[in-house]
Amino acid sequence: EVQLLESGGGLVQPGGSLRLSCAASGFTFSNYAMSWVRQAPGKGLQWVSGITGSSNKIYYTDSVKGRFTISRDNSKNTLYLQMNSLRAEDTAVYYCAKDLLSGSYLFDYWGQGTLVTVSS
Amino acid sequence: DIVMTQSPDSLAVSLGERATINCKSSQSVLYNSNSKNYLAWYQQKPGQPPKLLIYWASTRESGVPDRFSGSGSGTDFTLTISSLQAEDVAVYYCQQYYSTSSTFGQGTKLEIK
Numbered sequence: 001e002v003q004l005l006e007s008g009g010g011l012v013q014p015g016g017s018l019r020l021s022c023a024a025s026g027f028t029f030s031n032y033a034m035s036w037v038r039q040a041p042g043k044g045l046q047w048v049s050g051i052t053g054s055s056n057k058i059y060y061t062d063s064v065k066g067r068f069t070i071s072r073d074n075s076k077n078t079l080y081l082q083m084n085s086l087r088a089e090d091t092a093v094y095y096c097a098k099d100l101l102s103g104s105y106l107f108d109y110w111g112q113g114t115l116v117t118v119s120s
Numbered sequence: 121d122i123v124m125t126q127s128p129d130s131l132a133v134s135l136g137e138r139a140t141i142n143c144k145s146s147q148s149v150l151y152n153s154n155s156k157n158y159l160a161w162y163q164q165k166p167g168q169p170p171k172l173l174i175y176w177a178s179t180r181e182s183g184v185p186d187r188f189s190g191s192g193s194g195t196d197f198t199l200t201i202s203s204l205q206a207e208d209v210a211v212y213y214c215q216q217y218y219s220t221s222s223t224f225g226q227g228t229k230l231e232i233k
């Protein structure tokens with residue numbers, strides 16, 4: 001059974017940093033691209049960043065470029081999102097999501113999400 | 121970025137009746153080399169992550185009831201629920217995965233009339 005478990009969310013002040021983790025199980029992690037997708041309170045879904053299985057291709061949405069860094073450790077079956085220079089508009093539930101077809105950015109499994117709140 | 125626009129924003133349908141949600145992309149998501157539309161539909165219930173329903177515009181994900189169907193090509197797409205059940209109350213999102221910067225529609229809230 002595929003499982004994705006996010007952690008690392010919390011309350012942080014504007015300008016601060018957080019590192020999110022997503023522990024994956026139930027599939028061959030290194031074979032699949034993974035993404036982070038966020039959802040601001042009461043709002044819709046926004047794809048944030050994606051990384052291929054071998055980490056050779058990485059993509060970001062424009063609003064987080066230069067501030068967020070996606071990475072993965074295939075030996076630990078874990079996906080990361082390092083978030084720096086956080087802003088109030090980054091407040092959201094952050095989901096990690098697995099590609100159905102590697103590199104497709106089509107998501108067949110999602111974690112339950114971790115809440116990031118940026119506020120003073 | 122490709123902009124995805126859904127209509128309507130909210131919809132109330134009687135149990136057993138048909139529900140139709142539309143999605144329009146700002147540019148075509150049809151990849152000519154394989155004739156596939158890079159368009160998916162997700163269902164999100166309160167407090168839960170999204171669930172994949174439809175991909176390639178019309179392929180149902182495994183386990184999704186056949187009352188859910190997708191259609192369309194190019195820039196105009198439709199999600200149809202043929203006979204609304206109480207458990208279908210949710211917000212529905214379309215998503216394009218044609219570009220490496222994937223984008224979602226704003227969502228359509230489906231309720232029971």
